[in-house]
Amino acid sequence: MARPREFDIEVALHDAIDVFWTLGYGGASMEELIKGMGLTKGSLYKAFGDKRSLFLMALQRYIDERLTRYEVGLTRPGSPKAAIREILLDYVKRATDPFDTRGCLVTNTTTEMATRDPEIARVLAGMFARLEDLFAGAIARAKASGEVDASKDERALARFFVLTIQGVRVMSHMRPDPRHLASSVEVALSALSSGPISRTPDNPAPAH
Template sequence: MGRVKEFDPDVALRAAMDLFWRQGYEATSMQDLVDHLGLGRGSIYATFGGKHDLFLRAFERYVDDARAGLLDQLSAPGSSLDAVKSLVRWYAQTASDDEQRKGCFMTNTAVEVPEDRDAGRLVTSSLEDMETVLTAALMRARSEGELPADRDPVALARFLVTVLQGIRVVGKTSIRRRFLDDTVAQALSVFD
């Protein structure tokens, strides 16, 4: 009879997500995972597979959480355009927070392991999800008269996805505070 798991796999997955997010895939060793998760190698392999499998599952969890957060922010009652503007401000605010210097796990992954096909599919899917959710919010804003009829919600959404990911990259640097206020102002000016 096999041993019963004495740990919560979801808690361990979130701990792995945090470690990969802070250190990156390449800099995280299997021993780092053993130490950070407080689990033996056998438990990690039996539950999650190898380091790459665990990384992908942790990254997928991050993508799922980010998608849910984005949907919550952009589907709240009230002005759709105000929700989009608030999202842009929130990205800059959290990017300039010293506690958040780890950046965006999705952006970090895209930059660190661009040759990883599985991670690349998750990155692409995440960017497309952002585009879809932003497009829907901007289409609502246009139908509610908050956005002029001649504005293209898809093009605006793609622009915002690019700006938001850039905010996350700049947010990891020492010049972030100098750049982010102007970036937000310029990004929001497209709605004037």
């Protein structure tokens, strides 16, 4: 009978996410991963394979957890338009959190690896496609309920909001004032209606 593993695979995988998230793929040596995951070299290789295989597993787990958060937020009961606004403004809060300057693992990986690793590029493209689907679904429901003009193209708007999220994350590294980023989100949200753009609060709620 095979000897049972002496560590929790899920805990170890989340520890790997933290290492890659902090150091990037290129900066995360096997020594750093072994240290961060609290495993021996043999245990790491046996459970996860090589560094690249481990990274793909960690990235997919990170993506799955983020998409679940978006799905819960964008499919909740109530106003779809309000849900979209809350999702985007919540992203601003998280992107400007002064206690976590690592950024987004997806955005970091896109800039570091997408142009030179086709498999990772496909994983990232799948994530963005799923996020677009979630936004498009929320916009379609908003159209059906009369919150958004029926002539609006939900796919074009969904792609626009995905681009907005990525833009917020990139710009948060250069100009992290949440008021500036929140005002840009309000401009993006104005695409959902012909009404006036909502005024951004002078003192938005702090990030958590």
